[in-house]
Each structure stands twice: as C-alpha cells, then as structure tokens.
Amino acid sequence: MGLCFSRKAVKTKTSNRISHHSAVTGGGSSNRWTRIRSTKKDKLEDSVIHERALAAAILFQQHLQNGGDVQFDRSTSLRCPPSNGRKQAALPRSSSSRARSLTDPLLQPQQLLNQDVKLDDLETNHFVLVHGGGFGAWCWYKTISLLEEGGYRVTAIDLTGSGIHSFDSNSITSLSQYVEPLTGFLEKLVDTEKVILVGHDFGGTCISSAMELFPHKVSKAVFVAATMLTSEQSTLDMLSQKADSDDLMRQAQIFRYANGNTHPPTAIELDKSLLRDLLFNQSPAKDVSLACVSMRPIPFAPVLEKLSLSDKNYGSVRRFYIETPEDNAISITLQETMINKSPPERIFRLKGSDHSPFFSKPQALHKLLVEISKIP
Template structure:
C-alpha cells in the first residue's frame, strides 16, 4: 500500500540478505565473477585479482585478512557475490551475513521489532569469534547503522569499519533522521517507497518495500542489467522499526574502532551531498572516492571497490 503522507513523506532507502560463508575455500571454490558487456572506464579496469594486491604485502601478515560484509536494507548477502569472489581469489577470508528477515534468512520482516533483533545474525557471529580474533566490518546503506551497532557491542573484535555509501550515524541519530535530511533529491525515493501495514492501516508501518519498476533508477543506474535482474527477484522488504531506532554509541567502544568511508559519486539513493554531510558530522579516518559508482558499487564498480577494500586492509595498525 502506498502512503502519500505522514511518515511516508520522509525519504528512506532499501536493501538486505544472508549467505553462509565458505569455511574451506578449497572444498568450496569461490563464486565465479560475472562478465558484463558494458564498457569499462579507466576507473574500473579489467584486472586479475593478483594484480590488485601489492605483492610485497602478504595477506597472512595483515592485522586481519577476514572481511565481514553486511548488506543494506532490502538486500542480502547475495549482493556481495562479485566482492566475495575477488577477495577470496586474492587470499582473503570473507563472511557475508544475511541479517534477520533478509536474503535467505527465514523470518517475517514484518515481525522485526528492534535493531538488535535485525542485527542479531551479525552480533552472534562476532560473539563466536575466538579471543583475539578481529575482522574488518564492511557496511552498505542501512548496513552502516548495523555495523555501528555491532561495533558498540564488540569493539575489541573489529579491526576496522568500512562504510560504503552507508548510514554512518552519530549517537542519538536514527537512519530515518539521516534520510530526512534529503530535501532536493528525494522525489525518486518517495515515489519508490511502498509502506506495508501488516498490523492494520491504523497502526505504524511494519516494513518498506520498493517499487520494482523504479529500482534501476534508484539503486542501479550504472549497474549491469543482469545484476538489476538478480536484485529484482532477490530483494525483500525493509523492516521499519530498526529504521526508527536511535543509536547509542560511545567514544570508548564505537569510537575506538578505526572508520573509513567510501563515497559513491553517482548515487541516487544516498546522494553524494548527503554522504559528505554524514562524513562532516562524524569524520572517519579516511575517505575514498569511487567515481562512476551508483548506490550499488558491488555491481557497478566491483573492481574499484575491491581495490579500495584491499588498500584499507593494508593500512597499518596505529
């Protein structure tokens, strides 16, 4: 059901999913990279994974070689398939998590009542890591709020946090607060939103779906057609309660984790001006620019995204 006013007038974003990681890459070979007929720009050359990693730096010598990928609202672990393949082929360990009610995680999105419940697959994973083991968290879109929540709970298990066109919020802020900052470029977002009222029209929305006919323009304006097709049959509604929840972040926990931001310059869902506003309000250690990337750089600029992730992994500990 489309909602034309009230909470529906506040722009929000979509996307989330769950993939069970390969614990043994020899027994479970990495997913094949997809090919595309689209012309590649100089910012996204066709390189082999071994060319993307400085041979003088051995993956095993890094502070951690384990990436944990966290999808955005409506997406699932499936959206990282190119990034998973590139990182695994370069020698990294990769875990892509499906958050509650996302991807293949069997839970009714409309029944998710809190951010804690939504992020539980990620926090459960971090909790089970061995003492002293650390990972690099990568969050896309609303996944930025999710990794922030996890950083506050398990700061000692996170080496670095990477926000990819993501909600990098300050304490006391919700994702809805962030999206409400959009004023000039929210028409497409408003048009795309379909609010779901599983508890009745007289109750608050339980989830947000996206108009499939507007997905390409909103999220995939520079992505290959086959990835848009994959998303159109894989995306699920976004639970509404977690979007409303304000984060509680402390300097001693969340603030102790090194943060990096990857800007997507051709993003129609979280425009570059909004990304830069998030960065100025909550400055990370370093900002990277992914030119020509839409809101889904794992589809539109997979090689460029991979290079930046590898570069971040190689930044020495302070």
C-alpha cells in the same frame, strides 16, 4: 537500501508511499586525512561478471528451495591498530581517475594478486560484509570472489529477514533483532580474532551497533555509501534531512502495514520498476535482474531506533568511508554532510559508482578494501 522519509509521511495512515532519502555520517581519527583515488584500470571480460551473476542467481534459488539459512563464510581478518580518537582539521579531497562506464571490467586474477599484499603481516585478513536494506549476502558475490582470489577470508551475513534468512520482515520489532545474525557471529569469534566490518547503505547503522557491542573484535569499519550515525540519532533522523528533495526515492518507497493501516508501518518495499534508476543506474543489466528477484522488504522498526554510541567502544574502532558520487539513493551531498559531522580516518571516492559499487565498480571497490586492510 538506505531509508529516507519525512516524519509527516511516517505519520500518514492512508498513504502507501512515503518519501525516502539516505545519508551518511561517520567519525574517526587519524594523523592525516586523505581522500584516496582508485587509479588502476580493470581488464577482465564483462562476460565473466555475467557468468558469475547467473551462477549466483542459481545458487540463491537452490538455497531458497532447500529452505536453508546460509552464511557465506569465506574470509579471514587482519588487525590494524586503533586510531587515537583525535579529530583533524582538514579533509583533502581526491576522486577516482577512472573513466565512467556502465560496467567495471575485472582484472585477471594474477593482476589482482599483484598488490603487494602480505596477508601474514596484516592484523586481520577476515572481511565481514553486511548488506543494506532490502539486500542480502547475495549482493556481495563479486566482492567475495575477488577477495578470496587474493587470499582473504570473507563472511557475508544475511541479516534477519534478509536474503535467504527465513523470517518475515514485517515481524522485526527492533534493531537488535535485525542485526542478531551479525552480533551472533561476532560473539562466537575467539577473543584473539578480529575482523574488518564492511557495511553498505543501512548496513552502516548495523555495523555501528555491532561496533558498540564488540569493539575489541573489530579491527576496522568500512562504510560504503552507508549510514554512519552519531549517538542518539536514528537512521530516520539522518535520512529525513534531505527527504523533501528526493523525488525518486519518494516515488519508489512503498509502506507495508502488516498490522493494519491504523498502526505504524511494519516494512518498506521498493518499486521494482524504479530500482535501476534508484540503486543501479551504473550497474550491469544482469545484476539488476538478480536484484529484482532477490530483494526483500526493509523492516521499518530498526529505522526508527536511536543508536547509543560511546567514545569508549564505538569511538575506539577505526572508521573509513567510501563515497559513491553517482548515487541516486544516498546523495553525495548527504554523504558529505555526515562525513563532516563525524569525520572518519580516511575518505575514499569511487568515481562513476552508483549506490551499489559491488555491482557497478566491483574491481575498484575490491582494491579499496585491500588498501584499507593494509593501512597500519
């Protein structure tokens, strides 16, 4: 999940806990700024979600036992023309009209497909999903299933030391090392293929780094409750802005010092007893259980690293932001602050979503991703 802490806490050598807060800044351009609503109601039985959660947990444990390093390559991508880079004056707001609930029932597959999506007309139908800090590719299992049922290709990435990637999070010393599974994947794509990058939480920083390196391979970038930084800004810089007011995050965050207490922290763990309130306050209980046995420490060094983002590369990629108003990890206030600093092309809001919409509002999130893929 996203990381936030005060600089004072980072310098403390004797304390194991630090303050944590999340924020999101995004930039982008378009001829019109709109906040989009998720309006349709979803109707698949909650038992389907629970069955998939159980199946995903079993699959995850099997991969762990096999010692494998797995990528879930499931989707293809379509292209969308780049924006013209001009900023607009107004940001009209809208929010979801969906009733708030603890689960997000899914529609029947035939209803999902009835969204006027002509995959052959898209620039790309390949989504690449990038998890947040502590998460892994496993967290996208509902999104993967829904997108595939709609005919999309999906690749869910395990970043270094995350998910079932066999590497010690405490040994990660740079952002480039952390995002290598993502940049390695993009590097291997043929020059004519583009993808839609989707980043959640700290994954926003990761896809920003990839956009700077491979702008010609990214059709669009979608930030889901994610960190969207400006150039020469670190994730710590952004997340520290509201850290003093984030008591829950401060309580949940635990520093790990693999090199000893006299050296800087190497990783951060989250108190599992606080995960539900912090990350999953609107999510089904079985998804929370899956997360509790699957989340791993968050490497600390990448959080400190400042991004160098250029208008020519990063700025050439169309960006979209999906807000999560019931978010206890990256507050909606912080999301708005970052959006206002560097406005994306369009802003979407998932009413009733916690920090993890792939669990709490999977159908609404899916429909927004499909909608974004269709924007010409």
